[in-house]
Amino acid sequence: MKRQWVAAAAVVAAAMLLGFGLRLATRSQLAAGPRVRAVGSDDNYHLRRARFAVANFPRTIVFDRMMNFPAGGVPIWPPLYDLMLAAPSRLLHGASADPAAIEREAAWVPPVLAA
Numbered sequence: 001m002k003r004q005w006v007a008a009a010a011v012v013a014a015a016m017l018l019g020f021g022l023r024l025a026t027r028s029q030l031a032a033g034p035r036v037r038a039v040g041s042d043d044n045y046h047l048r049r050a051r052f053a054v055a056n057f058p059r060t061i062v063f064d065r066m067m068n069f070p071a072g073g074v075p076i077w078p079p080l081y082d083l084m085l086a087a088p089s090r091l092l093h094g095a096s097a098d099p100a101a102i103e104r105e106a107a108w109v110p111p112v113l114a115a
Contacts, residue, residue, distance in 0.1 A: 016115040017115070019114035019115050020111050020112075020114055020115040022114065023110055023111040023114035023115075024111050027107075035100050035103060035104075036100075036103040036104050036106075036107045038103075045075075046077070046081065046082055046085060046106075047085070047102070047103055047106060048061075049061050049075070049077075049079070049082035049085075050082050050083075050085035050086040050089075050102060050106050051086075051099055051102050053079075053082055053083050053085075053086035053090070054086045054089050054090045054093075054095065054097050054102055055095050055096075055097075056095075057083075057086065057090050057095070058083070060079035060082055060083065061075060061079075062074065062075075062079075084109055084113070085102075085106040085109050086102070086106070087109075088105040088106070088108070088109065089101055089102040089105045089106070092105065
C-alpha cells in the first residue's frame with residue numbers, strides 16, 4: 001500500500017513539474033525588455049483588470065467603458081483570475097503598487113496555476 005502511495009505521489013510531482021516547465025516556455029517572450037510584455041490582447045486586458053484590482057481591491061471592473069466603444073461592455077471573464085493576478089502585488093506592495101511590479105509579479109501566477 002505504501003509503495004502505491006509513493007508511486008502516486010511521484011506521478012503527481014512529475015505532472016506538477018511538467019506543467020510548471022511547459023508554462024515557463026513562454027517566459028523568454030514575456031521578459032524580452034525592461035518590462036514584462038503581454039503576449040496577446042487578452043493578456044493585456046487581464047493585466048489592466050489586475051492593475052485596477054490592486055488599486056481598488058476587492059473591486060474589479062464589472063462594466064468597462066473602454067470596450068465595445070462607444071456603448072461599453074461587460075467583460076466575459078469572471079473576476080477570480082484577475083484577482084489572482086493582482087494578489088501578489090497587493091500583498092507585497094499594497095494599493096500603490098507600481099504597474100511594472102504588478103506585471104512582473106502577475107507573470108508568475110500562470111506557472112503556479114499550471115503546477
